[in-house]
Structure formats: C-alpha cells, structure tokens
Amino acid sequence: xxxxxxxxxxxxxxPPSGPVLAADxxxxxxxxxxxxxxxxxxALMLIAPLLIFILITFIAPIADMLFRSVENQIVExxxxxxxxxxxxxxxxxxxxxxxxxFAGLYRDLFIAAEEKTHTRLGxxxxxxxxxxxxxxxxxxxxxxxxxxEIVDTIEATDPIWEEPATWAALAESAGSALPDFSNVWADFxxxxxxxxxxxxxxNPWEVLHVSLAEDLRAGAAAEYDGPLKAELGQLTQALAxxxxxxxxxxxxxxxxxxxxxxxxxxxxxxxxxxxSGYFLNAVDMQLTDQGVAQQPEDQRxxxxxxxxxxxxxxxxxxxxxxxxxxxxxxxxxxxxRVSNILMILVLLPFWTSLLVRTSAWKVLLQQQGVxxxxxxxxxxxxxxxxxxxxxxxxxxIIAMTHILLPFMILPLYSVMQTIPPxxxxxxxxxxxxxxxxxxxxxxxxxxxxxxxxSILVFILAIGYYITPELVGGTTGVFISNRIAYHISTSLNxxxxxxxxxxxxxxxxxxxxxxxxxxxxxxxxxx
Amino acid sequence: xxxxxxxxATSVLTVLGGAAHAQMANDMTVVSWGGAYQNSQLKAYVEPxxxxxxxxxxxxxxxxxxxxxxxxxxxxxxNLTWDLVDVTAADAMRLCDEGLxxxxxxxxxxxxxxxxxxxxxxxxxxxxxxCFIPQxxxxxxxxxRNDVAEWNGNEPSEICDVFDLETFPGKRSLERRPHNNMExxxxxxxxxxxxxxxxxxxxxGQERALAKLDTIKDQTIWWTAGADTPQLLADGEIxxxxxxxxxxxxVIVEQNQPVSMMWDSQSYDLDGWIIxxxxxxxxxxxxxxxxxxxxxxxxxxxxxxxxxxxxxxxSSAPLVGAHAELGIEMGPHMPTNPDNATNAxxxxxxxxxxxxxxxxxxxxxxxxx
Numbered sequence: 089x090x091x092x093x094x095x096x097x098x099x100x101x102x103p104p105s106g107p108v109l110a111a112d113x114x115x116x117x118x119x120x121x122x123x124x125x126x127x128x129x130x131a132l133m134l135i136a137p138l139l140i141f142i143l144i145t146f147i148a149p150i151a152d153m154l155f156r157s158v159e160n161q162i163v164e165x166x167x168x169x170x171x172x173x174x175x176x177x178x179x180x181x182x183x184x185x186x187x188x189x190f191a192g193l194y195r196d197l198f199i200a201a202e203e204k205t206h207t208r209l210g211x212x213x214x215x216x217x218x219x220x221x222x223x224x225x226x227x228x229x230x231x232x233x234x235x236x237e238i239v240d241t242i243e244a245t246d247p248i249w250e251e252p253a254t255w256a257a258l259a260e261s262a263g264s265a266l267p268d269f270s271n272v273w274a275d276f277x278x279x280x281x282x283x284x285x286x287x288x289x290x291n292p293w294e295v296l297h298v299s300l301a302e303d304l305r306a307g308a309a310a311e312y313d314g315p316l317k318a319e320l321g322q323l324t325q326a327l328a329x330x331x332x333x334x335x336x337x338x339x340x341x342x343x344x345x346x347x348x349x350x351x352x353x354x355x356x357x358x359x360x361x362x363x364s365g366y367f368l369n370a371v372d373m374q375l376t377d378q379g380v381a382q383q384p385e386d387q388r389x390x391x392x393x394x395x396x397x398x399x400x401x402x403x404x405x406x407x408x409x410x411x412x413x414x415x416x417x418x419x420x421x422x423x424x425r426v427s428n429i430l431m432i433l434v435l436l437p438f439w440t441s442l443l444v445r446t447s448a449w450k451v452l453l454q455q456q457g458v459x460x461x462x463x464x465x466x467x468x469x470x471x472x473x474x475x476x477x478x479x480x481x482x483x484x485i486i487a488m489t490h491i492l493l494p495f496m497i498l499p500l501y502s503v504m505q506t507i508p509p510x511x512x513x514x515x516x517x518x519x520x521x522x523x524x525x526x527x528x529x530x531x532x533x534x535x536x537x538x539x540x541x542s543i544l545v546f547i548l549a550i551g552y553y554i555t556p557e558l559v560g561g562t563t564g565v566f567i568s569n570r571i572a573y574h575i576s577t578s579l580n581x582x583x584x585x586x587x588x589x590x591x592x593x594x595x596x597x598x599x600x601x602x603x604x605x606x607x608x609x610x611x612x613x614x
Numbered sequence: 615x616x617x618x619x620x621x622x623a624t625s626v627l628t629v630l631g632g633a634a635h636a637q638m639a640n641d642m643t644v645v646s647w648g649g650a651y652q653n654s655q656l657k658a659y660v661e662p663x664x665x666x667x668x669x670x671x672x673x674x675x676x677x678x679x680x681x682x683x684x685x686x687x688x689x690x691x692x693n694l695t696w697d698l699v700d701v702t703a704a705d706a707m708r709l710c711d712e713g714l715x716x717x718x719x720x721x722x723x724x725x726x727x728x729x730x731x732x733x734x735x736x737x738x739x740x741x742x743x744x745c746f747i748p749q750x751x752x753x754x755x756x757x758x759r760n761d762v763a764e765w766n767g768n769e770p771s772e773i774c775d776v777f778d779l780e781t782f783p784g785k786r787s788l789e790r791r792p793h794n795n796m797e798x799x800x801x802x803x804x805x806x807x808x809x810x811x812x813x814x815x816x817x818x819g820q821e822r823a824l825a826k827l828d829t830i831k832d833q834t835i836w837w838t839a840g841a842d843t844p845q846l847l848a849d850g851e852i853x854x855x856x857x858x859x860x861x862x863x864x865v866i867v868e869q870n871q872p873v874s875m876m877w878d879s880q881s882y883d884l885d886g887w888i889i890x891x892x893x894x895x896x897x898x899x900x901x902x903x904x905x906x907x908x909x910x911x912x913x914x915x916x917x918x919x920x921x922x923x924x925x926x927x928x929s930s931a932p933l934v935g936a937h938a939e940l941g942i943e944m945g946p947h948m949p950t951n952p953d954n955a956t957n958a959x960x961x962x963x964x965x966x967x968x969x970x971x972x973x974x975x976x977x978x979x980x981x982x983x
Contacts (some may be wrong), residue, residue, distance in 0.1 A: 089707060112743075204713045205713065207710070207711035207712065207713070208711065208712050208713060210711065211708070211711055211712065211967075213815070214967075214968060215971050218968055218969055218971070218972040219968050219969075220968075221967050222964055222967060222968045223962075224709060227969075257858060323675070341838065349955055386821075386976050386979055386980070387975045387979055388979060389977055389978055389979045389982060392982060393982070394668050454846075454849065454851050455785075455851055456849050456851050457849075479835050479836075516635075548796070555836060558838075560838055561835065561836060562790070562981040562982060570978070573684055576679075576680045576682070576683040576962070577682075577683075578713075578974065579683060579686065580968070593831045
C-alpha cells in the first residue's frame with residue numbers, strides 16, 4: 089500500500105522530461121512494476137493450488153500421452169546390437185542384412201527372451217508388419233537351441249565350467265580381453281540382479297558360452313591375463329574342432345520368418361528412437377523403408393473418420409442452435425413461474441444418466457420402435473418400409489443433439505436475459521416490423537450466446553464417444569471411437585496418441601479460425 | 615474332502631516360497647465382467663471360499679472388458695490394485711506377451727482332478743497360454759426368431775443360412791469386429807474348415823470373406839455389446855443374430871422369448887483367470903489359495919448351475935447338474951455338449967494375435983464404406 093501512495097505522490101512532482109521518478113528517487117516505472125509484481129505474485133499464490141493440481145493431474149498426463157505418438161525407443165532398447173549393425177545394411181543392394189546383424193539379433197533376442205520383453209516388441213512391430221508378433225513369441229521359446237554343440241563342448245572340457253562361480257570369476261578378470269563375452273555378461277548380470285539373485289550363483293545362459301567361444305576363436309586366450317588363463321587355453325583347443333555358429337542358418341532354424349526381408353526392413357525402418365510412423369498411420373499413410381507411402385486403398389480409414397467427425401459435429405451444433413434458440417428465448421421472456429418449470433425441463437436430462445438417455449433413443453428410434461410404430465399407425469409410411477433412424481449417422485445426430493442441447497440453451501439463455509426488452513419495443517415504435525426488430529436489434533445482441541454455445545457443443549461433440557458407439561452403427565461412429573479402440577483393444581497407444589494429437593490440433597485450429605471470424609471477445613456465458 | 619483340500623492348498627503354498635496362512639493378505643480385488651457371469655462366480659466359488667475364510671473380503675471390479683489396457687496403465691504407473699483378473703483367452707495371451715500377467719505352472723498351483731489326473735491334463739488344450747488359468751468355455755453362436763412369417767415355416771439349421779436372404783429374409787446382427795465373421799463367411803463361401811485360416815492369411819482370402827459379408831451387409835446391424843443381439847431379437851428388430859450362447863440361453867429359457875438356438879458352427883472361446891505380474895508376496899499367497907479352491911473340479915461344475923457355459927475341466931463335465939433356480943438340466947445347454955458341438959470350431963488365438971491389426975483395419979474400412 090505504501091508503494092501505491094508513493095507513486096501517487098510522484099505523479100504531481102514529475103518533471104516535464106526525463107524518467108519519471110517516485111518519491112524515493114527510483115524511476116516510477118520500476119516501483120510501479122514492483123508493486124504490480126507483488127500483486128501478481130499474491131494472485132499467483134492464491135491460484136497456485138489449482139494450478140499445481142491441473143498441471144499434475146491434467147496437463148502432465150496429457151503431455152505424456154501425446155508424447156507416445158512419436159516415442160519409439162522400444163526397438164533400440166530391446167535390440168541394441170541388431171540396430172547398431174542394421175544402419176550399414178542397404179536393403180536395395182542385399183535382400184538380407186549381413187551375418188553380423190543375425191549375430192546381434194541372436195544375442196539381443198536371447199536376452200530379451202530371458203527378460204520377457206521380446207513379445208512386447210513383437211506386438212509393437214506387428215502394428216507395422218503382420219506376423220511379427222508370433223515370430224518373436226515363437227523365437228523366444230527356442231533361443232537356447234542355438235549353439236548346443238558349443239555348450240556341450242565347453243562343459244565336457246572341464247567340469248569347472250558347470251560352476252556359475254567360474255563364469256563370474258572369468259567376467260571379473262576379463263578386462264578388455266573378452267569383448268563379446270563381457271558385453272553379454274553385463275546384460276546377464278543386470279537381468280539376474282533385477283530378479284534379486286546373485287550372478288555368481290545363477291547358471292550361465294547359453295549365449296554366454298557362444299560369445300565366449302567367439303572371443304576364443306578370435307584369439308582372446310592369448311590376451312587374457314587372469315587366473316583362468318590355462319583353462320581358456322584348453323577351451324580354445326577343444327573349440328577348434330567345433331564349427332563356429334552360422335547365425336543366419338541358426339536364426340532361420342529358430343523360425344523361418346527371419347529369412348523374410350520384410351521383417352528386417354520393418355526393424356530397420358522403426359529402429360530410430362523417435363518415429364513419424366504413428367502420425368503417418370493416423371492420416372492413412374505409412375512409413376516404409378522406401379519412405380512415406382499411402383496405405384493400400386482398402387485400409388484407408390482415418391481421414392474419412394476425421395472428416396465425418398467434423399461434419400457431423402457441425403451438423404449437431406447447427407441443430408442445437410435451431411432447436412435451442414426458441415427455447416432459450418422462451419426461457420428469457422416468459423414470466424418467472426412458467427420459465428422456472430421450463431428450466432427444469434431443460435435441466436432434467438442433465439440429471440439422467442447418459443446411458444439411459446441413449447438407450448431410450450434406441451427404444452424410440454429402432455425400426456420396431458415407438459416412432460416408426462406411430463408413423464405406420466398414422467399411415468405416413470408403409471409397414472414394410474419403416475424408416476432406418478438408428479445404427480447410422482441419423483441416429484448419432486438425433487441422440488447427440490438431444491444430449492448436447494442444454495449446453496446450447498444455457499449460455500443462450502443467460503445472454504438473452506441481459507438483453508433489455510425495451511430495445512425491441514423501441515425498435516418497433518420506430519417503425520420496424522417484428523422480423524426486422526428481431527433480426528436487426530435482438531439477434532445481434534444474442535450472437536455472443538450463440539458463439540459460447542457453439543464452441544461448447546462443438547468441442548464436446550468432436551470428442552464424443554459413448555453415444556456414437558451405441559447408436560452410430562457403422563456410418564455414425566466418430567474418430568474418438570477408433571481412439572478408444574486403439575487404447576483399450578488393440579493397445580496401439582502410439583496410434584491413439586497420434587489420432588488424439590491431430591484431433592486436439594484440429595480443435596485449436598478451429599478455435600483460432602473462430603477467433604479470427606467472430607472474435608473470441610464476442611463469447612459470453614452470461 | 616474340504617479338510618484335505620485346505621491341507622493340500624497349504625502345503626502347495628508352503629512349497630511356493632514359504633508363504634503360510636498368517637502371511638496372506640485378507641483383501642482381494644477380483645476383476646470380472648459383471649452381470650450374470652460374475653454372479654455365477656460369486657455363487658459357485660467366491661461365497662463358498664469366504665464362508666471357509668471369514669476374514670477375507672473380496673472387492674469386485676467390473677473392468678474385464680478393458681482389462682488389458684488398464685493393467686498396462688497400472689503397470690506403467692507402478693500401482694497394481696488388482697489381484698486376480700478374469701479375461702478371455704486372447705486377452706490372456708496378450709497380457710502374457712506384454713509381460714503383464716504371471717506365468718504359472720498349472721500342475722503346481724492348481725488342484726488335480728478327483729481321480730488324480732494332473733491339472734494340466736484335466737484342462738488339456740484349454741491352457742492356451744502359460745499365464746492362462748481356464749474357467750469356462752463359451753461360444754459365439756446364432757439365435758433366431760421362430761415366429762417369422764416370411765420364412766414359411768422353415769427354420770435355419772446351418773451357418774450358411776445366415777447368408778441366405780432368399781429363404782430367410784430379414785435383418786441380422788453380427789459383431790462389429792472381424793473375429794468369427796470372417797471365418798463364417800469363408801466357410802459359407804466353400805472353404806473347408808481346416809483351411810479357413812490358411813485362406814484368410816492371404817489378401818485374396820480376406821477379400822473373399824469381405825465379399826461374402828457384402829451380400830448381407832445392408833441387412834446387418836453390427837453389435838458391440840453382448841446384450842445387443844438378445845435385445846434386438848426380443849424386440850423383433852432382427853430375425854437372426856450372433857452373440858454369446860449364455861445370453862441366448864437367458865433370452866430363450868429365462869425370459870421365454872420366441873427365439874431358438876442354432877448351434878451349427880459355433881465358435882468356441884475361453885475365459886479364465888490371470889494373475890497380474892508383480893503382486894506382493896502376501897497378496898499373491900491369498901490369490902493362489904483362492905485359485906486352488908476356485909478352479910477345482912467341483913467348483914467349476916457348480917458354476918454351470920448358474921450360467922450355461924461349459925466348465926473348462928474334463929472332470930467337471932459329469933458333475934454338471936440342474937440350474938439353481940429353474941431346475942432344468944444344464945447339460946443340453948452347454949456349448950461343449952456333444953450334440954451341440956458337432957460342427958464347432960475353435961478360434962485360432964495365436965493366428966488372430968498376428969493378423970488382428972491388419973484385418974481389423976480392413977474390416978473397419980470395409981464397414982465404413
């Protein structure tokens with residue numbers, strides 16, 4: 089408060105030029121800012137609980153969900169060795185990637201199968217190429233068949249190799265002499281520790297045998313300088329008689345799907361940690377190794393659904409304006425006692441469950457329903473030619489118009505209440521007829537109510553889910569029904585997030601257009 | 615008998631990580647489907663279990679339809695609130711794939727049959743996934759109105775009558791997803807039953823199935839909820855429709871509507887329990903104790919008193935008795951009854967796990983045209 093009086097005092101003694109000073113000699117602008125800042129801080133403190141609440145429970149989850157539309161680290165996290173090699177592979181030149189990719193895949197997949205993350209990656213990649221889900225699931229079961237001969241040879245050479253402790257000691261003393269083995273051991277130790285066990289007491293995986301054999305074949309026994317040097321030398325000799333693992337053949341033995349170039353192309357295309365694939369799918373395109381392409385014609389769905397959602401939401405908004413305007417006018421102009429009863433009728437649907445209302449529409453609209461029966465009874469339509477009013481777009485529009493009507497009537501009503509009836513009387517006394525008085529005087533003043541109601545109804549309609557699902561049949565479902573399907577049934581959350589992001593962007597875009605055309609200041613809720 | 619069961623259960627649990635009765639959690643959140651099915655579970659084994667264990671309280675969550683998505687969300691949030699979840703076999707397989715359901719050794723945690731047959735042999739082929747503990751077999755099949763004047767006294771008797779608009783005019787209802795519909799369409803397009811999935815794997819096969827469905831598309835209402843077809847049949851809105859056999863049982867027998875059952879080419883599906891991965895030890899111990907009791911031969915047979923779904927154990931079949939309230943024999947109403955099962959086929963879950971995304975996109979695009 090003292091700041092305020094100071095600034096007030098400063099105004100009177102301000103010199104005609106130069107910075108205006110406050111009583112304490114500081115520039116007036118600064119003290120004013122400081123005072124305002126303090127006020128703003130206080131205001132911010134007051135709304136802080138709500139702000140934090142909204143940030144934590146609303147903004148953050150939505151942002152997290154939307155981020156899934158580009159997130160794709162699962163491929164590189166699950167198959168790090170494979171992905172590293174696949175970058176060098178040119179699918180144009182060679183059908184299949186180099187053997188190193190198969191070697192990497194063997195190690196990655198073995199570890200993933202032990203961790204049980206391979207099936208998760210399988211379902212992820214199955215969204216892109218049909219059949220990968222079972223390829224990963226089946227492969228996971230037989231990864232330990234690879235390199236059987238090597239495992240047997242190592243264990244036959246010296247019984248100490250059947251002791252987990254030997255392997256732990258080897259890993260500890262390996263240094264940089266056994267690169268392949270140490271690399272796999274790191275994952276082994278991580279997975280075993282995650283289960284709460286000690287790597288020195290767990291039976292080593294077959295993949296450890298195979299990677300050790302690879303190192304020894306490359307002459308690692310000479311470089312290794314530790315307590316097991318003699319044993320490694322012995323192993324090198326024993327393994328000389330065993331053929332090295334042919335990873336390409338081995339993986340094809342595990343599942344012949346690995347000789348399908350389409351599988352490898354998919355892994356390569358979806359290797360990056362961020363992907364545009366989900367967004368492309370959401371607009372009926374797809375990401376292939378040759379770049380972006382259109383989906384086959386029989387799978388295009390989403391653009392049509394977006395378009396349908398927009399058109400039907402607009403239709404519903406228009407219908408609520410047409411039906412709601414007269415009701416709101418009556419509410420605002422009838423005597424209090426009558427309008428209160430009318431108001432209860434408007435609010436009544438609010439107190440009834442959405443599902444009940446939607447089911448009631450089924451009873452009314454179906455072909456053997458009340459409305460058709462009535463029309464047949466009156467003789468307007470023939471019994472064998474009943475109207476199809478439900479399980480199509482008509483059903484969705486009728487039911488949603490009814491459900492959303494209060495959201496149009498209430499803003500309209502509260503705006504109309506503020507329009508003085510004297511204006512209309514004045515217009516008429518100045519010579520306007522009823523229509524001119526309404527159209528030139530009353531209607532323009534009610535436009536802010538229409539604006540508020542339309543935004544409310546349109547935005548609610550565009551995200552509507554349960555009503556189209558129940559009464560929409562096949563031609564009356566919205567994009568939100570597909571989003572729900574991908575969230576709860578197909579579990580393709582990335583695609584659901586991409587569709588949701590596009591829907592959100594569309595709403596914001598329409599809001600912006602609305603602001604440009606009508607002006608958001610022109611919206612009033614009362 | 616009961617004492618023996620309890621003793622056995624205790625000893626099994628002791629083997630499983632040394633959990634004793636004292637360390638069992640007393641609250642259990644069980645997820646199921648609601649409605650008549652959940653009621654059958656309540657009557658057949660939850661109430662008897664609670665009578666044996668008065669300290670235990672069971673909370674129901676009727677979220678099985680969204681179980682996979684919700685379990686994934688719980689897993690990502692690190693806050694597992696469910697103890698036992700009832701899901702279809704296909705969902706169990708996906709939960710297992712996603713690492714969200716616990717792999718179990720069926721012989722170790724489940725009771726053997728009374729004659730000593732091991733649990734895995736008793737359940738047999740019903741164990742479609744390492745995470746799946748089967749309870750019942752149900753089927754998707756057709757019901758039709760038996761008072762349609764235009765049919766001139768004919769009654770449909772085989773699956774292809776669904777596609778025969780000449781003899782059986784009128785609206786139909788089919789589920790709004792490709793499962794079963796594609797198989798039925800191909801069977802009626804002349805594909806031998808054992809080649810259906812091979813044909814459906816190819817683009818031509820999928821087009822062929824959709825082309826067959828095209829012949830009845832404008833006469834079909836596509837349902838999403840199991841209650842839709844019974845309601846549409848009862849209202850005379852459709853003359854022919856697919857749904858779960860238990861729903862049709864209640865329309866025909868309990869509500870006495872002019873509707874009949876057509877068992878031909880019914881498509882089997884399974885329903886059962888999964889244990890969420892990552893349960894704390896005390897809650898897991900309680901769940902295992904409950905499961906051992908709830909999936910034994912007698913309990914599964916008891917369930918059939920309340921709903922017309924077939925028990926998943928072979929040894930339960932002879933014990934299936936009469937309906938608890940209506941007193942009629944349940945045997946002839948079971949989808950697994952030999953008279954009903956002559957032409958039945960089993961949905962290929964593993965195949966659908968691969969092709970679901972692809973075919974569903976085509977199917978939905980086809981529907982929207």
